[in-house]
Amino acid sequence: MTHQFDVLVVGAGPAGxxxxxxxxxxGCRVAIVDENPHPGGQIWRGPSGKTKPDKxxxxxxxxxxxxxxxxxxxxxxxxxFDAPTAKTLRGARDADAADFHFKSLVIATGARERFLPFPGxxxxxxxxxxxxxxxxxxxxxxxxxxxxxxxxxxxxxAVAAYLRQHGAAIPIICEQAxxxxxxxxxxxxxxxxxxxxxGLQLKREVGETxxxxxxxxxxxxxxxxxxxxxISRSGKPETIPCDYLACGFHLVPNIELPLLLGCQIxxxxxxxxxxxxxxxxxxxxxxxxxxxxxxxxxxxxxxxVGLSAAGRIAEASKLFGRREKLRRFxxxxxxxxxxRSELRSLPQxxxxxxxxxxxxxxxxxxxxxxxxxxxxTRCGMGPCQGRICGLATEFLFDWKPDSVRPPIFPVRVKxxxxxxxxxxxxxxxITGGRS
Ligand SMILES: Cc1cc2nc3c(=O)[nH]c(=O)nc-3n(C[C@H](O)[C@H](O)[C@H](O)COP(=O)(O)OP(=O)(O)OC[C@H]3O[C@@H](n4cnc5c(N)ncnc54)[C@H](O)[C@@H]3O)c2cc1C
Numbered sequence: 001m002t003h004q005f006d007v008l009v010v011g012a013g014p015a016g017x018x019x020x021x022x023x024x025x026x027g028c029r030v031a032i033v034d035e036n037p038h039p040g041g042q043i044w045r046g047p048s049g050k051t052k053p054d055k056x057x058x059x060x061x062x063x064x065x066x067x068x069x070x071x072x073x074x075x076x077x078x079x080x081f082d083a084p085t086a087k088t089l090r091g092a093r094d095a096d097a098a099d100f101h102f103k104s105l106v107i108a109t110g111a112r113e114r115f116l117p118f119p120g121x122x123x124x125x126x127x128x129x130x131x132x133x134x135x136x137x138x139x140x141x142x143x144x145x146x147x148x149x150x151x152x153x154x155x156x157x158a159v160a161a162y163l164r165q166h167g168a169a170i171p172i173i174c175e176q177a178x179x180x181x182x183x184x185x186x187x188x189x190x191x192x193x194x195x196x197x198x199g200l201q202l203k204r205e206v207g208e209t210x211x212x213x214x215x216x217x218x219x220x221x222x223x224x225x226x227x228x229x230x231i232s233r234s235g236k237p238e239t240i241p242c243d244y245l246a247c248g249f250h251l252v253p254n255i256e257l258p259l260l261l262g263c264q265i266x267x268x269x270x271x272x273x274x275x276x277x278x279x280x281x282x283x284x285x286x287x288x289x290x291x292x293x294x295x296x297x298x299x300x301x302x303x304x305v306g307l308s309a310a311g312r313i314a315e316a317s318k319l320f321g322r323r324e325k326l327r328r329f330x331x332x333x334x335x336x337x338x339x340r341s342e343l344r345s346l347p348q349x350x351x352x353x354x355x356x357x358x359x360x361x362x363x364x365x366x367x368x369x370x371x372x373x374x375x376x377t378r379c380g381m382g383p384c385q386g387r388i389c390g391l392a393t394e395f396l397f398d399w400k401p402d403s404v405r406p407p408i409f410p411v412r413v414k415x416x417x418x419x420x421x422x423x424x425x426x427x428x429x430i431t432g433g434r435s
Contacts (some may be wrong), residue, residue, distance in 0.1 A: 001098040005031045005073070007309045010080050010257060013041020014059075014295050015287025015302035016108030017067050022306025023106075024070040031100065032072055033091055035079040035409075039064050041110055042130060043295050045137060059295070075100075082406035083260050083409065087282075090406075092415035104282045104309040107258055107270070108302060111251040113155075114391045116339075117353045117361065118346035120220030120229075121247070129159045129248035136166055143167030143244040147227045150174035152337045153250035154199075154294075161205035163246070167201035169208065171240050174231050175216035176249070176343065177336055182213055185336040192329055194296070216343060220245050232342075250337045252391055253289040259404040263321045267306035275308040275316055276301055284309055293330030300326060344396055353396075354389040356382020370399040383410055 007023040009016045012034035012330070024030040036045065044060035056403070067074075077093065082090040089100045113128045120126065127135070129151060136142055147168045149160045152175055160170050175182070189196040195246040212233050219230040221239070228241045253269055264271045264279040270289045272278055278285050287298035300323045307316035347353060349362035357378040367373040370380070370393060381384030385408075386401060393399045 001096070003024055003031060003073075004102060005029050005032075005096060006102070007104045007106060007305070007306075008100050009033070009106040009108060010043065010089065011108035011110055011287070012036070012039035012040075012067075012074075012076065013108060013110045013287060013298065014043065014063065015110070015298035015305075016041070016106065017063050018299045018302025019108060019284075019286055019306040019309070020072045020107045021063070021066050021070045022303050023310045024306075026307065026310035026312055028310050030070075030072045031075060032067075033075040033078045033080055033089075033100065035077065037077050039067055039074070039076065041298075044133075045134060045151060054133075056295075059403070078410050080257060080410070081409045081411045083257070086261075086280075092411045095412055095414040097411075097415040102282075104284065105261075106302075106305050106309060107261075107263075107278075107283065107285045107289060108287045108298075108305075109254040109257055109289055110298075111253050111292055112387065113248040114250055114252050114395075114425065115247070115388055116249050116343055116346060116392055117351050118217055119220060119348050119351050120222070120226065121350050122355050123220050123222050124225040125222075125243060126220045126226050126245045126247060129155050129246045131248075132244060132246040133159045133162055137161065144169070146171055146241065147244040147246055148172055148174070148217075148231075148240055148242045149246045150214075150215070150229070150231065151250070152176045152247040152339065152398045153248070154333070154337075155248060155251070156200045156208060157199075159246060160209060161202050164206060164209070168244075170209045171208040171242065172212055172215075172231070173206065174217065174233070175211065175213050176216040176340055177213060178340075179213045181336045185332055188332045192325070195294075195329055207338045216346075217245065217247060218346060218350075240268075249339060250333075251288065251292045253292065255289050256387075256404050256408040257288060258285060274320060276305045277308065291327065291330040292333055293326055294333075297323065297326040297330055297417075339395060347396070353392055354379040354382065356384050356389075359389070364393065364397070367397075369397075370401050373399070385410065425435065 006028040007030045011019045012032050020030050020032040078091040078093045080089050080091045109222050113130050146170050149156050160173050214234045217229050218232050220226045221228045228239050229245045230239045258270045270285040272290050276284045284305045286301035304316045304319050310415045341364040347361040351361045359379040363377045373379040
C-alpha cells in the first residue's frame, strides 16, 4: 500500500492536530498518522473524569471536532517505524504495512516519561505517573486505593488531582526539586496568569494532600506487589504503606524519528527555526520534541507548522509572540525540574536497570559506554529498544546512544514481508535455525 500527500503529520496529539487542521484549511492534501486508535495524544486520550467539563475537556472537544471536520485523511493505529527514502515514511498496523510519501513532513511525536531505577521499582503496581493515569482512563478501578505519587515535574500534581477525582487516596506527593526552585518557579508564573490559575486550580483539587519537596523514593517494598514505599524526605527516610506507587521523573522528547531523518538536535531537543523547520529540508517539528512546555505551546507550534508547511509565512509569524511567552514557561520547567545528582545513587548493585533483559546495575557500572553495555550485557536490546533504560543510563552514567536504526519501534516480520523498494532495514532470512 502506498499513499501520497502534500503534508504528512506524524503524531495526533495537540501539536499534530493543530498542524494538520491549519495545513488542510490552506488547501493542502494532508494526512495524520498515530499509533493510537484515536486522536488526542497523551493529554486528550480519554475522559477527564471531572463532573463539570473543564477547559482541557473543552479544548479536546474543540480540536478533535475540528480535525474530524477538516479534510484530513487519518491513519489511526499506524506506527511509523522507518524512513526508507528522504520523502517516504514507512508504517505498520498489526500485520499491514504502508509507505507514506510526502512533500512536507511534520513530526509531532510528543514526549514520554522518564523512569529511574531504585530498589523495588520493577515490583507490580509501581507505575509511571502518566502510565497509571492512562490505565485509569482505560478503566482500571482505583477507588479506595492508596497511591503514593513521586518523582518530579508538574505531571505529579495533575495526575494526583486526577486520581483523587477517581476515588484514590493520595497519602503524599513527593517532589525531588527543592522548595527554593519551586518558589522561583511559582514567582515566574506571575508573568503567566493562565498557568498560574491552572496551578492554583490543581492545588485546590489535590486538597489537603501532603506535598513534600526535596523528597524522592529510595525503595519500593513488598513481596509479590508493592506494599509500601520508603522515601527520603529532606534526607530522612520515611516508609509509607500504599497499594500503588506512581512514579515519573518529568518528560523526555520522542526524537527517534527526527534522529533517523538526520535532524540536528540541540540540548536534547530537535533544533528548529522560527517557522519550526528542522535542519532537514521540508521536515518540520512541533510540540514536545522541540521542548517540554505543555499543551498550549504544542498547539501554537502546531499551528505555526501547519501554516508554514502550507507556505502561509506571514500568517505563521503572527503567532510568534504567543509562542515566545510559552517557551519562557518551557525553559523554567527545564530549570526547575532538572534531576538532582543524589538520584544517581538510588540503584543498588542488584537493582535491575534494563527491565526487558534483566540487566543489573552491578553489570553496567563498569562498562565504558552505551555500545559496550549493549554488546556485553544486552542492556537496551529488548522490546523497548532502550526507550526506558537508555534514558536512565544517560542520567546515571552520561551515556549517549551512538546511532538510531530502523525499525525505531518493534514491528512484525509479516508487516515487512509485503514491502518492496528501498529500505534501511537489514532483513535476515531465517532458515533451518540459521540466520
Ligand atoms: C504519559 C503522559 C501523560 C501526560 N498527562 C498530562 C496531563 O494529565 N495533563 C497535562 O497537562 N499534560 C499531560 N502530559 C503532557 C502533555 O502530553 C503535553 O503537554 C502535550 O499534550 C503534548 O502534546 P504533543 O502533541 O506535543 O504530544 P503528545 O500529546 O504526546 O502526542 C504525540 C503523539 O505522537 C504519537 N506518536 C509518537 N511516535 C509515533 C510514531 N512513530 N508513529 C505514530 N505515532 C507516533 C503518539 O502516539 C502520540 O499520540 C502528559 C504527558 C505524558 C508523556
